[in-house]
Amino acid sequence: MENFEFHNPTKIIFGKKTEEKIGEILKNDGIKKVLFVYGKESIKKTGLFDKVINLLNQNGIEYILHGGVKSNPVLSHTREGIQKAKENNVDAVLAVGGGSVIDEAKAIAVGAKTDKDIWIYFERGEEIKSALPVYDILTLAATGTEMNGYAVITNEETKEKLSISSIYIYPKVSILNPELTYTVPKEYVAYSAVDITAHSVEWYFTCKVCPNIQNRLVESIVKTIKETTDIILKEPTNYNARAEFMWASTLALNGITRTGVGGGYFPNHMIAHSIGALYDLPHGACLSIVIPAWTKWYLENNKPQFKRFAKEIFNLDDYTKLPQAIKEWFSSIGAPVSLSEVGIKDIDAIADNVMITAKLWNLDKIYTKEVIKEILNLAR
Ligand code: NZQ
Ligand code: ZN
Numbered sequence: 001m002e003n004f005e006f007h008n009p010t011k012i013i014f015g016k017k018t019e020e021k022i023g024e025i026l027k028n029d030g031i032k033k034v035l036f037v038y039g040k041e042s043i044k045k046t047g048l049f050d051k052v053i054n055l056l057n058q059n060g061i062e063y064i065l066h067g068g069v070k071s072n073p074v075l076s077h078t079r080e081g082i083q084k085a086k087e088n089n090v091d092a093v094l095a096v097g098g099g100s101v102i103d104e105a106k107a108i109a110v111g112a113k114t115d116k117d118i119w120i121y122f123e124r125g126e127e128i129k130s131a132l133p134v135y136d137i138l139t140l141a142a143t144g145t146e147m148n149g150y151a152v153i154t155n156e157e158t159k160e161k162l163s164i165s166s167i168y169i170y171p172k173v174s175i176l177n178p179e180l181t182y183t184v185p186k187e188y189v190a191y192s193a194v195d196i197t198a199h200s201v202e203w204y205f206t207c208k209v210c211p212n213i214q215n216r217l218v219e220s221i222v223k224t225i226k227e228t229t230d231i232i233l234k235e236p237t238n239y240n241a242r243a244e245f246m247w248a249s250t251l252a253l254n255g256i257t258r259t260g261v262g263g264g265y266f267p268n269h270m271i272a273h274s275i276g277a278l279y280d281l282p283h284g285a286c287l288s289i290v291i292p293a294w295t296k297w298y299l300e301n302n303k304p305q306f307k308r309f310a311k312e313i314f315n316l317d318d319y320t321k322l323p324q325a326i327k328e329w330f331s332s333i334g335a336p337v338s339l340s341e342v343g344i345k346d347i348d349a350i351a352d353n354v355m356i357t358a359k360l361w362n363l364d365k366i367y368t369k370e371v372i373k374e375i376l377n378l379a380r
Contacts, residue, residue: 001211001260007167008255010147014176014247016239019137022052023059025173026092026135033062034094034135035085035112037105039069042139043096046183052096052137064088066108069097072276072283073104075119075155082111082118085132092172095136099143099283102136106151106169109134119155121164124360128166137175140184141246142192142284144199144253146174154277160356161277176250178242186233190334191284192249193229197222198287199252202266205298205305209262215305217257219312224248226313229333268294270361271372274353279344288335289342292327293379299323339379347376 013021026034036052043049056063066081085093085108093112095105109131111118120126138146145151149170154161184192200218204210224244231241251257258264271294272286299306299320310316314325327337336342344350351372358364358372 002209002262004259006255006259008147008170009167009172010170010254011173012147012176012250013173016177016179018175018177019048019051019180020055022094022135022137022175023055023061026056026061026094027059029092029133029172031061031092031133033064033088033090034092035066035081035088035090035105035108036063037066037069037081037093037095037097037101037108039067039071039097039101042183046180048096048137048139048180052094063094064090069101069104071098071100072154072161072280073100073107075153075157078104078107078111078118078153081105081108085109085112090132092133092135095134096139098138098140099145102134102138102145102171103143103151103153105134105136106131106145106171107153107164108132109169110164110166122153122155122160122162128164128168131166131168133172134169135173136171137177137180138246139180140188140192141176141181141249142188142195144196144250146171146176147250147254150253152273159277159353161273162357162360176246178239178246181242181246182237184236186236187334188282188284189229189232190330191282191288192245193225193284193333194288194291194330194335195284196225196249196252198268198272198291200257201291201309202268203258203261203264204309205295205302206267207261207264207302207305209260210305211260214257214259214261215308217251219309221248221252221257222313226329233333265361265363267298267363267367270357270363270367271350271354271375273357274350275344278349278353279342281342285336285342288330288337289339289379290375292323292330292337293375295326296323296378297375339376347373347380350376
């Protein structure tokens with residue numbers, strides 16, 4: 001096991017009706033005015049928007065609205081949010097929604113505390129030195145953003161989908177009520193299952209030092225996702241299935257599975273982000289196309305890990321059958337597994353785009369444009 005430091009400052013409040021605490025939490029933290037960030041329509045349809053407004057009013061907390069965050073959040077809307085946060089001198093950002101809403105809220109929280117343009121931080125040209133506190137009520141379990149220091153934004157002009165990473169953007173408090181995810185549509189349940197699985201296996205498949213405790217944690221998360229996805233697709237309001245799915249999602253990318261692991265990186269996300277940047281496809285759908293192809297391409301590079309995953313998750317004695325088993329699982333829950341299925345042909349354009357992230361992540365020596373094309377060809 002490698003040496004490690006682990007520091008996760010986010011407080012999680014998990015369970016039924018927990019969203020009712022938001023006003024009190026903000027008030028107790030001395031917050032007087034928030035930028036209230038939300039998505040297109042889901043929280044208005046479910047009544048959560050009105051509920052939060054009432055709770056803010058009851059606790060004397062002023063709010064400035066910043067709605068309309070799109071799935072795969074974009075830079076222009078983030079910049080508008082930063083301007084509102086600055087003009088209105090808010091003390092905190094309150095995000096109510098899925099990963100996109102929370103990610104945009106995090107970027108706004110950084111932008112509100114600097115005179116520099118926010119995109120510089122995504123290009124890794126500047127280090128993040130501070131941010132407004134972020135509070136959130138999560139309505140879709142997938143990304144793990146509710147308990148990590150990452151945010152992903154798309155620059156819609158340059159077609160770059162890049163991330164920031166900082167201790168300052170871990171949410172201060174994240175409220176997780178599984179009941180709020182009952183309305184997540186079936187296709188997003190599938191994309192989310194893929195995303196959570198991806199967060200679990202990226203390090204697991206690429207690690208050089210792979211402690212058993214971490215292997216077992218990852219396998220537990222993936223088994224839980226496989227089981228609960230099947231239940232949720234049949235019974236969207238099964239509380240226990242939604243609850244285990246939601247907590248598995250948080251654990252998959254809150255840093256815990258990475259502790260003590262040596263080596264390891266995020267190749268599937270690197271490629272998926274470029275497909276998302278160019279075609280605005282849901283993040284999990286980009287991953288379900290990439291993962292079976294990448295697994296096939298990488299299979300002989302970390303045999304012990306693939307062997308145990310094949311056995312533990314799919315009860316396969318022959319690890320070479322793993323890429324196909326993953327593909328069939330993703331397909332069975334309703335996620336796309338090839339580029340042709342979503343009408344994408346231009347592999348060259350994706351490969352060019354991937355090289356932007358490959359350079360930023362120092363992976364361009366292994367993942368040359370030719371290698372990326374090879375992987376994408378397996379995803380045709
Ligand atoms: O906009 P609204 O109307 O709210 O609708 C959303 C959106 O259309 C809807 N939705 C959310 N909660 C719902 C609901 N519909 C019904 N009932 C509910 N309770 O679902 C759609 C998708 O939402 P979105 O937030 O885009 O999904 P997700 O949580 O998967 O977030 C995806 C974004 O997160 C990034 C992805 O790249 C993508 O941009 N990621 C962030 C990470 C992080 N910060 O750590 C890591 C991930 O790897 C990922 O890259
Ligand atoms: Zn992801």
